[in-house]
Amino acid sequence: MRGLCTLLLLIVPQVVFAVDLDMRQGVTAMSQDIHWLHTVMLWVCIVIGVIVFGAMGYTIFAHRRSKHPEPANFHEHLGVEIVWTLIPVIILAVLAYPAAKMLIEIEDNSDAALTVLITGSQWKWHYQYLEHDIGFYSNMSTPREQINSCGGWFLTDTFCDLPDGDSEAGKAERDANEHYLLEVDNPLVLPSNRKVRFLTASNDVIHSWWVPDFAVKQDAIPGFINEAWTNVPETGTYRGQCTELCGKDHAFMPVVVEVRTEDEFDQWVEDQRIAKELASGQAVADREKTWTLAELVSIGEEVYLANCATCHQPNGAGQGSTYPALDGGEIAVGPMAAHIDRVMNGKAGTEMQAWAPQLSDRDIAAVITYERNAWSNQPDDNIVQPLTIFESR
Amino acid sequence: MVAHAEHIPHRSGLAAFLSRWLLTTNHKEIGSLYLWFAFSMFFVGGALAMGIRLELFMPGIQLIEPAFYNQLVTMHGLIMVFGAVMPAFVGLANWQIPLMIGAPDMALPRLNNFSFWILPFAFGMLLSSFFMEGGAPNFGWTFYAPLSTTYGPDSTDFFIFGVHLMGISSVLGAINIMVTIFNLRTPGMKLMEMPLFVWTWLITAFLLITAIPVLAGAVTMVLTDRHFGTSFFSADGGGDPVMFQHIFWFFGHPEVYIMILPGFGIASQIIPTFARKKLFGYNSMVYATASIAILSYVVWGHHMFTTGMPLAGELFFMFCTMLIAVPTGVKVFNWVATMWRGSMTFETPMLFAIAFVILFTIGGFSGLMLAMVPADFQYHDTYFVVAHFHYVLYPGAIFGTMAAVYYWLPKWSGHMVDEWWGKLHFWTAIVFVNLTFFPMHFSGLAGMPRRIVDYSHQFQDFNLVSSFGAMGLGLTQVLFLFIVIKTIRGGEPATDKVWESAEGLEWTVPSPAPLHTFETPPPWPINETETHEGAA
Amino acid sequence: MSDQAPRYYVPHTSYWPIVGAVSLFVAAFGAATFIHESTDFIAAESQYGEWVFYIGLIMIACMMFGWFKNVVSESVRGMMSGLMDVSYRQSMAWFIVSEVFFFGAFFGALFYARLWSVPWLAGAGNNLWTHTILHPNFADTWPLFLTPDGTQTQTMGPWGLPFINTLILVTSSVTVTFSHWALKKRDRIVAGAWLALTVGLGIVFLILQVAEYIHAFDDLGLTLGSGIYGSTFFMLTGFHGAHVTMGTIMLAVMLFRIFSGHFTPENHFAFEATSWYWHFVDVVWLFLFTFVYWF
Ligand code: HEA
Numbered sequence A: 001m002r003g004l005c006t007l008l009l010l011i012v013p014q015v016v017f018a019v020d021l022d023m024r025q026g027v028t029a030m031s032q033d034i035h036w037l038h039t040v041m042l043w044v045c046i047v048i049g050v051i052v053f054g055a056m057g058y059t060i061f062a063h064r065r066s067k068h069p070e071p072a073n074f075h076e077h078l079g080v081e082i083v084w085t086l087i088p089v090i091i092l093a094v095l096a097y098p099a100a101k102m103l104i105e106i107e108d109n110s111d112a113a114l115t116v117l118i119t120g121s122q123w124k125w126h127y128q129y130l131e132h133d134i135g136f137y138s139n140m141s142t143p144r145e146q147i148n149s150c151g152g153w154f155l156t157d158t159f160c161d162l163p164d165g166d167s168e169a170g171k172a173e174r175d176a177n178e179h180y181l182l183e184v185d186n187p188l189v190l191p192s193n194r195k196v197r198f199l200t201a202s203n204d205v206i207h208s209w210w211v212p213d214f215a216v217k218q219d220a221i222p223g224f225i226n227e228a229w230t231n232v233p234e235t236g237t238y239r240g241q242c243t244e245l246c247g248k249d250h251a252f253m254p255v256v257v258e259v260r261t262e263d264e265f266d267q268w269v270e271d272q273r274i275a276k277e278l279a280s281g282q283a284v285a286d287r288e289k290t291w292t293l294a295e296l297v298s299i300g301e302e303v304y305l306a307n308c309a310t311c312h313q314p315n316g317a318g319q320g321s322t323y324p325a326l327d328g329g330e331i332a333v334g335p336m337a338a339h340i341d342r343v344m345n346g347k348a349g350t351e352m353q354a355w356a357p358q359l360s361d362r363d364i365a366a367v368i369t370y371e372r373n374a375w376s377n378q379p380d381d382n383i384v385q386p387l388t389i390f391e392s393r
Numbered sequence B: 001m002v003a004h005a006e007h008i009p010h011r012s013g014l015a016a017f018l019s020r021w022l023l024t025t026n027h028k029e030i031g032s033l034y035l036w037f038a039f040s041m042f043f044v045g046g047a048l049a050m051g052i053r054l055e056l057f058m059p060g061i062q063l064i065e066p067a068f069y070n071q072l073v074t075m076h077g078l079i080m081v082f083g084a085v086m087p088a089f090v091g092l093a094n095w096q097i098p099l100m101i102g103a104p105d106m107a108l109p110r111l112n113n114f115s116f117w118i119l120p121f122a123f124g125m126l127l128s129s130f131f132m133e134g135g136a137p138n139f140g141w142t143f144y145a146p147l148s149t150t151y152g153p154d155s156t157d158f159f160i161f162g163v164h165l166m167g168i169s170s171v172l173g174a175i176n177i178m179v180t181i182f183n184l185r186t187p188g189m190k191l192m193e194m195p196l197f198v199w200t201w202l203i204t205a206f207l208l209i210t211a212i213p214v215l216a217g218a219v220t221m222v223l224t225d226r227h228f229g230t231s232f233f234s235a236d237g238g239g240d241p242v243m244f245q246h247i248f249w250f251f252g253h254p255e256v257y258i259m260i261l262p263g264f265g266i267a268s269q270i271i272p273t274f275a276r277k278k279l280f281g282y283n284s285m286v287y288a289t290a291s292i293a294i295l296s297y298v299v300w301g302h303h304m305f306t307t308g309m310p311l312a313g314e315l316f317f318m319f320c321t322m323l324i325a326v327p328t329g330v331k332v333f334n335w336v337a338t339m340w341r342g343s344m345t346f347e348t349p350m351l352f353a354i355a356f357v358i359l360f361t362i363g364g365f366s367g368l369m370l371a372m373v374p375a376d377f378q379y380h381d382t383y384f385v386v387a388h389f390h391y392v393l394y395p396g397a398i399f400g401t402m403a404a405v406y407y408w409l410p411k412w413s414g415h416m417v418d419e420w421w422g423k424l425h426f427w428t429a430i431v432f433v434n435l436t437f438f439p440m441h442f443s444g445l446a447g448m449p450r451r452i453v454d455y456s457h458q459f460q461d462f463n464l465v466s467s468f469g470a471m472g473l474g475l476t477q478v479l480f481l482f483i484v485i486k487t488i489r490g491g492e493p494a495t496d497k498v499w500e501s502a503e504g505l506e507w508t509v510p511s512p513a514p515l516h517t518f519e520t521p522p523p524w525p526i527n528e529t530e531t532h533e534g535a536a
Numbered sequence C: 001m002s003d004q005a006p007r008y009y010v011p012h013t014s015y016w017p018i019v020g021a022v023s024l025f026v027a028a029f030g031a032a033t034f035i036h037e038s039t040d041f042i043a044a045e046s047q048y049g050e051w052v053f054y055i056g057l058i059m060i061a062c063m064m065f066g067w068f069k070n071v072v073s074e075s076v077r078g079m080m081s082g083l084m085d086v087s088y089r090q091s092m093a094w095f096i097v098s099e100v101f102f103f104g105a106f107f108g109a110l111f112y113a114r115l116w117s118v119p120w121l122a123g124a125g126n127n128l129w130t131h132t133i134l135h136p137n138f139a140d141t142w143p144l145f146l147t148p149d150g151t152q153t154q155t156m157g158p159w160g161l162p163f164i165n166t167l168i169l170v171t172s173s174v175t176v177t178f179s180h181w182a183l184k185k186r187d188r189i190v191a192g193a194w195l196a197l198t199v200g201l202g203i204v205f206l207i208l209q210v211a212e213y214i215h216a217f218d219d220l221g222l223t224l225g226s227g228i229y230g231s232t233f234f235m236l237t238g239f240h241g242a243h244v245t246m247g248t249i250m251l252a253v254m255l256f257r258i259f260s261g262h263f264t265p266e267n268h269f270a271f272e273a274t275s276w277y278w279h280f281v282d283v284v285w286l287f288l289f290t291f292v293y294w295f
């Protein structure tokens, strides 16, 4: 029965329209159960719809005045009224049972083999593996030029006065990019066939972590931690998005999960550990080195475009009163200490977040140096070394 | 409207115009004011929706920056809900309730004027936020904390006081309607003899009086959290951002029924008229409406299934929500049974009423699917939800209002609506409404989140169709404006009864209805021989 | 139409509603600007919001005065029919219902905090991780004297001023009823005396409330900013206090009207409405006393 329903639903429209109209079936047992529930619900609604609209269609056709000039005059019938109150009650009770059962299973977060703390912030995810000492940020990696480019068939370039819009080239890249908006720099890596527990938390506003193929959607509420779990049988790359309005770049907060076999996952954990050791060695080396202005500026530009440009704009002009201009900005050309403080610690209650936990000493030094040399900025005090940043941590 | 010109006191030009419309205490004039106001807000909200749909035409950002997009969505939702649908229903109530129950006017005519005139100021304040530093509210019409508290733009404060003003207007308006119904029915008319439109409004008024103050409480807490250091919605001080959602939706769910119950009433007036047969199951219609209203207080959690609510809460809200399908189903079945073996004709109001029943039911079905918690984990905050609520709101609330306008406009203006134009409007609206909103089910199921300014390629085709449909739908509404103006200005004169087998007190007064009606209470039950059929 | 006297008096046109709408707008606009200017230091160059707000309030007061004066004079001239009296009564009743739900929102917040958010932050229910990861040192107490972010406060006990205030309000509900009885017996002097006493009790209540706030601020460190306990405490008692203020003013107006001979034993709806309002405010206080101060 279940199979038949699914089959019907999947095949009929797909054949007719040659597009996927259905809910995604997903890969986990849970997502498939939910897909089944959805299918059943849909068919119940369709059947009721056919009966109700069928009756209506019939009466519209058969009891129109030209065919049926004399109206009947009944206007009450206790019997049918009771029947059509009870039948829906029964249908609903029958539907409620599997839904409730499924829900109880979904809410059973016990016995996970791996726990990942997912923290949302405007507009990126941070993943922390609680059992292993691994944690990293995951940013959208689709370049801004692809997003902000125009060149549609009905919109001419005159409409496209957005900053850094590069019409044709960007559009072509966008069209060629299969995972446009759904790609990140560091995906979450998970093992297959293990129960994984997700804890969702937030640093600022409410976000919601969703991977349709797992049927996991859990809000990340600042100050609270929510739980969800999954168990993915198949390896592969799964994509989703933040689904709770979280401000300007809510559309640009994708989730990418790479599921690997258990062995590959263990290997990855090991690699991360080694990488971390190397990185800490690297960090020490970075901070001991004295960098030239040119070196810092060139690294800084990259860091800036990746992290800061979404608000302050690539040309440092900011946006209206919400995002201050850094080009000629009070802090960006003012005393160094204040600049370091603002970038490292952000400003509480604004979208300007603390970057100290997110960027390395080198990157912070580089981005500050970049800001103090870019555009029209030429303060006297124009370079800061990673060591200074390290010391102010 | 125009036809009342003879009642204007003899002053000229602007002064006369202003003193008439600013100072009026007449329910018909205030009703017209409400309707025109709602209509203009519908256009403003619709224009914002056009902005949304233009941007979503295809992937990439073409016209609208992300920050501005959020403002558009927020203001579109707020204006449609508070500026278009609610005032439109209040306008219909103003015009029709006194006429239908044989009252000389509303119970508190001055208060009535007050309730109306608060609105233009409130929306003026809200709309002016587009021009403020930092832009208009950008946190969705649901203004979840902390996006609206710590992170809200400066204009949030104006939004808050704007909502307070609208709230005062709605509560006072609802009290007025409530009292009119309870107190000014023509002697002899029992509650269980009232027309269903009046019944549904009675229940709606109750919802308004109890739900709107909770919204006022919610915005007040947002205000104090923003500026006075309280921590209702901040875990740092022991509060909870989710508490906001509970308070908001305790208002919000009754609110969505506020936006549909009068529509139910309208369908229940129109269908019997054109089926030439009494409404089937009057009593169960009344009880069903009341049950929907009562249930609406205990289902708010279905908007919050993904917030990490305890299991017991999820189960409770799921079961209660599913239950609402039962009384709503009773209403749908009753409408069908009313049509059954009638003798139907299909003038424009009837067409809109039938479309209302069918398309609302489709929206109701998707609502029921949303109520299943496990499935809602997949649907929540996707375009599937957007499709659901546009189906219940557009072909629901808006078609309901349009059906009512086509049904009663001859009574108000004295002119019949030109059927050709009415039908043209109907058929174009039907095509485009489905073209706009049906594909949203698919984009939602495919995984497109709502409130996003840009989307990935997989959602491209659906959005293209939606945007195309929306442009058409926009043009269709211009047609509606044209028809309304055309009918007011002229057309075949309407008889008192307007529709062959219409029933009710409103059809015993001349068309156009004179400014003052029922200064002495009309006899009840209606004495058929005494009505002056044909004497316009 | 007919030549008979209208069944129901429909005033023709009136200036007051539009004046009222404008005044409300001025007050709301002023309030928004005021709050904005006083908390946002960037925009603080201009400081007109405060004055706009006050002007709005004065306009509202004038509007209410003028509008009610109209209504009073109509009623004195005998235009108010029995039906109209019923309309007024029902409207007032529904207005009070709406007020109940307004307070309901804040009581809802209080219960939510006490039953859910505070215990959850301390790990109750499905919130073990919330506690262990985010707020490991937070303990579930009510009143909440130590918030998750470390704000500390003292709590307000029930048996001092609050209890006295309870007695005052309960007494005032009784005295207003005595006044009503006297009014029904056409005993104007006695009615006035009881009502004056009621007004006096209202004023004493307010004075004590202010004293309590000062005590809270100065000695207990209890402010709007001291976490959810302070938030609910001040918002509930504050809105209640605002209602007592309104009620006291209304009672004072009634006192004046008693002495101006506006009321007859049969016809004194304004008085009754005011006393309903007063009883309502009293009942709210009993809930406040029980749930904010006591338990
Ligand atoms: C007019 C407004 C209106 C109406 C009438 C409804 C009616 C219903 N709504 Fe809807 N809803 C909204 C407006 C409305 N809604 C809005 C605006 C939102 C989004 C808010 C936001 O987030 O911005 C929303 C969101 C919303 C959600 C949250 C989704 C999410 O965010 O994840 C849910 C979940 O349960 C829901 C459910 C329902 C149900 C069960 C009904 C029921 O009342 C429907 C009942 C009707 C029927 C079922 C059809 C007729 C019945 C029969 C023919 C009988 C037989 C049928 C069966 C037994 C199946 N709605």
Ligand code: HEA
Pocket: B042, B043, B044, B045, B046, B047, B049, B050, B052, B053, B073, B074, B076, B077, B078, B080, B081, B084, B085, B139, B140, B141, B142, B386, B390, B393, B394, B397, B398, B436, B449, B450, B451, B452, B453, B466, B470, B471, B472, B473, B474, B475, B477, B478
């Ligand atoms: C009654 C309520 C109502 C009505 C009638 C509508 C009508 C429309 N809505 Fe809206 N909508 C909401 C209530 C309503 N909506 C709510 C509550 C939300 C949620 C907001 C939120 O997330 O916070 C929402 C959100 C919403 C979204 C989701 C945005 C997002 O999540 O990112 C979209 C997207 O397509 C949309 C589209 C439309 C369209 C195309 C119409 C059309 O039907 C409009 C048609 C009408 C007109 C167009 C006006 C008439 C004509 C003119 C103005 C002349 C000019 C014409 C042209 C330029 C062609 N609406």
Ligand code: CUA
Pocket: A120, A123, A206, A207, A208, A242, A243, A244, A245, A246, A247, A249, A250, A251, A253
């Ligand atoms: Cu994060 Cu939306």
Ligand SMILES: [Cu+2]
Pocket: B252, B253, B256, B299, B300, B302, B303
């Ligand atoms: Cu709801």
